[in-house]
Amino acid sequence: MQTILRAVFPIAAAALAVVLAACGDTAKLPFSAGVGPDPALPPPNKTLIPTVEIAPAKGWPDGAKPVPAAGMTVSALATGLDHPRWLYVLPNGDVLVAESNAPPKPGGGIKEWFMKVVMKRAGAGVPSANRITLLRDADGDGVAEMRSVFLDKLYSPFGMALVGNDFYVANCDAILRFPYKEGSTRITEAGTKVTDLPGAPNHHWTKNLLPSGDGTKLYVTVGSNSNVAEKGMEIEEGRAAIWELDLRSRMKRLYASGLRNPNGMAWEPGTGALWTVVNERD
Numbered sequence: 001m002q003t004i005l006r007a008v009f010p011i012a013a014a015a016l017a018v019v020l021a022a023c024g025d026t027a028k029l030p031f032s033a034g035v036g037p038d039p040a041l042p043p044p045n046k047t048l049i050p051t052v053e054i055a056p057a058k059g060w061p062d063g064a065k066p067v068p069a070a071g072m073t074v075s076a077l078a079t080g081l082d083h084p085r086w087l088y089v090l091p092n093g094d095v096l097v098a099e100s101n102a103p104p105k106p107g108g109g110i111k112e113w114f115m116k117v118v119m120k121r122a123g124a125g126v127p128s129a130n131r132i133t134l135l136r137d138a139d140g141d142g143v144a145e146m147r148s149v150f151l152d153k154l155y156s157p158f159g160m161a162l163v164g165n166d167f168y169v170a171n172c173d174a175i176l177r178f179p180y181k182e183g184s185t186r187i188t189e190a191g192t193k194v195t196d197l198p199g200a201p202n203h204h205w206t207k208n209l210l211p212s213g214d215g216t217k218l219y220v221t222v223g224s225n226s227n228v229a230e231k232g233m234e235i236e237e238g239r240a241a242i243w244e245l246d247l248r249s250r251m252k253r254l255y256a257s258g259l260r261n262p263n264g265m266a267w268e269p270g271t272g273a274l275w276t277v278v279n280e281r282d
Helices: 002-022 110-121
Strands: 084-089 095-099 131-136 146-151 160-163 166-170 174-179 192-196 209-211 217-222 241-246 252-257 262-267 274-278
Touching: 084 160, 160 209, 166 209, 209 262, 217 262, 241 262, 252 274
Parallel strands: none
Antiparallel strands: 084 095, 095 131, 131 146, 160 166, 166 174, 174 192, 209 217, 217 241, 241 252, 262 274
């Protein structure tokens, strides 16, 4: 019986893929119409299955590199990383890499199965490494001579921030604090939970961190739990937002909202305004 199922399932999956592809849509306007300061967007067209073009995940071809601006060079600082999601540079020049992927999601059904197929084709259908790796380029030649597991056994980590001797990590459901010593290549001490963050279910799971200039606060990004609130507004509580966390009192308040999936953050040098990069329209 198991042998029969193994033979039938690939055929059924392939047939379903053909059916799903037929349910999609095709472009009615040229590519150039959607580019520029005044793009022409076609009206919404509801289909059974959304049209999705999957860009395959590929590395640099052998012997090839990106072409930089004049006077600059490009080199691979490190290779062979497992889904490097976010970088953080420590004061001594060490580069930290959050190797992370989405946490396990509950539920089943045809929609969930289809999404898993899509994510697998995009190269994201693997378990999360759940670690932060340290890269050290001691001689400054653009290649890290040393690689070390800085932190592991995390839970879909993303954002990182060093405030004094405290190293903060944003897991997909909480912020943790670890003791840090300059030059350390690994943290072995257990982390302390600072605060919970909106977690499961996690449609947009990445949480990023940015400390205030005086080091008293952390700003935390929390993406929405859906695309258009199709799962109801109850699970959107506290999401699609940036939170401000007071590190002394551990009290937090909503700082900005209406941000579908904020990720990168930075302080504008002249005004001190907080800027964020938001993944809005897919």
